[in-house]
Amino acid sequence: MAALPxxxxxxxxxxxxxxTLQAYPHPFRIVSPLxxxxxxxxxxxxxNRPLVDSVCRGFREGFWPFAETSSGDFPVSWEEPTGPLDDGTLRFAHDYAVEEEAAGRYSAxxxxxxxxxxxSMPIxxxxxxxxxxxxxxxNHSAGKFSLNSMIDKHSVGMRPDNVQDLARNLLHFRSIYGTAPVWLFKSDIANAYRLLPMHPLWQLKQVVTVNDLFCTFMSLLLWIAIHVRHISCLCHGPCWSGNT
Known part of the structure; x- marks a missing residue:
């Protein structure tokens, strides 16, 4: 696995x-519970030291999502407008923003x-x-200058574990421990993909207008679980891009 960019x-x-970052540093902080x-x-x-170093650097300086902004005719700033929102949706969006701010994932x-x-992309x-x-x-795919259009789709992607992987782990366990009882645990991390802090230069591109690289990290967590904590037969589910 290659190092993160x-x-x-x-x-x-x-x-x-x-x-902008120099004049307004406070909204663009590096925040993570890790x-x-x-x-x-x-x-x-x-x-894989280059990979590890790049992930640690990301937690200290912020991650960059494989985006290349020099190849397109991207404007200095851009707002892709959100269509009309009904009152219920608007209240939900406002409450969501307040919740994210309280969690430290949105700025004031x-x-x-x-x-x-x-x-600013539509919501x-x-x-x-x-x-x-x-x-x-x-909606990071909306409009001519969407954030996703800055990212080469061939540079990202992953294959999640599946039932075949689980079956291989079960057979491997049986080959070692025989008929010992087996307990399967499925865990989830609340808001997992929002725990990775983005680089301030990318945070600038994630303004959320209201009223008007997680898989790599998880692979290292699994490596720690297997090789340091000696937890065998782990599988992980699919990953999606988040809005950290």
Whole structure:
């Protein structure tokens, strides 16, 4: 597995964005519940040092999502407008933003026009399956200058574990421990994909307008679980891009 990328030179030399970050540093913090120093100690014997170093750097400086902004005619700032939202959806979006701010994943709100370097993509709310609750959607694929259009789809992707992987693990367990009882545990991390802090230069492009690289990290966590904590036969589920 290759090391995770840092911001490209075009972003590190993006004067407009850098001036915005310098003038308004407080909204663009690196926030994560992970203690990167402890994580780094646990992963010290991992053989792929470039990968490990890139992940640790991401937790300290923010992750960059394989985006390349120099190849397209992207404007300095862009707002892809959200269509009309009904009152219920608007209340849900507002409450969601308040919840995210309280969790440290959104900055405090600000008003006015986008600052240089900022992008804002449309938001939506859709019903969750078999529930009367709503799911908040940041549409990063909308419009000519969408955030997803900056990312080469061939640079990202993964194959989740499946039933065949689980079966191989069960057979492997049986070959070692015979007929010993087997307990299967399925766990989930609440808001998992929002625990990875994004680089401030990418945070600028994730402005959420209301009223107007997790798989790699998980692979290292699994490596720690297997090789450091000696937990065998682990499988992991699929990953999706988040809005950290």
């Amino acid at each position: 840092s911001p490209p030179l075009s972003e590190l030399q993006n004067v407009a964005a850098l001036e 203690d990167v120093n402890v994580f780094e100690q646990l992963i010290v014997s991992h053989p 709100p600000f008003f006015g026009d986008l600052l240089p370097g900022m992008y 939506h709310a859709v019903p969750k399956p078999h529930s009367d609750k709503m799911r908040f959607i940041n």
